[in-house]
Amino acid sequence: DAKTTQPNSMESNExxxxxxxxxxxTISGTDYIHWYRQLPSQGPEYVIHGLTSNVNNRMASLxxxxxxxxxxxxxxxxxxxDAAVYYCILNGRDNQGGKLIFGxxxxxxxxx
Amino acid sequence: xxxxxxxxxxxxxxxxxxxxxECTVEGTSNPNLYWYRQAAxxxxxxxxxxxxxxxxxxxxxxxxxxxxxxxxxxxxxxxKLLLSDSGFYLCAWSVxxxxxxxxxxxxxxxxxxxV
Numbered sequence: 001d002a003k004t005t006q007p008n009s010m011e012s013n014e015x016x017x018x019x020x021x022x023x024x025x026t027i028s029g030t031d032y033i034h035w036y037r038q039l040p041s042q043g044p045e046y047v048i049h050g051l052t053s054n055v056n057n058r059m060a061s062l063x064x065x066x067x068x069x070x071x072x073x074x075x076x077x078x079x080x081x082d083a084a085v086y087y088c089i090l091n092g093r094d095n096q097g098g099k100l101i102f103g104x105x106x107x108x109x110x111x112x
Numbered sequence: 113x114x115x116x117x118x119x120x121x122x123x124x125x126x127x128x129x130x131x132x133x134e135c136t137v138e139g140t141s142n143p144n145l146y147w148y149r150q151a152a153x154x155x156x157x158x159x160x161x162x163x164x165x166x167x168x169x170x171x172x173x174x175x176x177x178x179x180x181x182x183x184x185x186x187x188x189x190x191x192k193l194l195l196s197d198s199g200f201y202l203c204a205w206s207v208x209x210x211x212x213x214x215x216x217x218x219x220x221x222x223x224x225x226x227v
Contacts, residue, residue, distance in 0.1 A: 030212070036216075043218025043220060097162070098207075103155070
């Protein structure tokens with residue numbers, strides 16, 4: 001499985017944008033990039049996914065580098081409720097059963 | 113709408129005792145089902161996944177087993193718990209047939225402490 005690398009932790013101020021990076025230099029052409037986040041004491045929740053083009057939804061934006069070897073999850077205005085661990089996951093063609101393999105993620109703290 | 117139920121929320125069990133955690137999904141048919149474990153700190157470890165009744169794939173050898181007796185029921189079991197089985201256990205489901213794009217939906221988890 002292609003692997004992802006994320007910073008262990010990041011800090012942000014409330015109401016400021018947050019850019020969470022993810023490196024995936026061994027990504028294959030058919031791998032989708034997924035982001036999930038896990039709030040304290042809860043199960044992970046889906047945030048966004050993309051293949052090649054940048055994607056936007058109500059929670060966040062996903063910016064994918066042209067060579068697809070990195071991506072950035074963008075929270076446009078961080079709130080205290082965005083404090084969570086954010087996981088970047090690759091999901092490829094040979095993924096039987098749609099399973100997700102989580103790494104260590106980035107722990108985002110948001111300061112008021 | 114689809115919902116996932118996982119119980120109990122917390123559990124304290126003595127070493128050597130059996131374990132049974134149950135997960136059910138409502139509002140969908142033939143879902144892919146998953147069991148994850150999260151030890152203290154971060155990192156979710158995929159334990160088992162299932163693409164249909166009676167079809168279980170194990171990701172890591174361990175003291176646990178899984179079964180899927182019904183389409184939307186997934187059970188995690190152990191005959192004899194070890195201290196190292198303590199952790200946060202999460203059940204999840206996804207829509208079949210879309211392995212690269214399907215969103216996974218997680219339950220609220222069971223926090224297991226083996227004493």
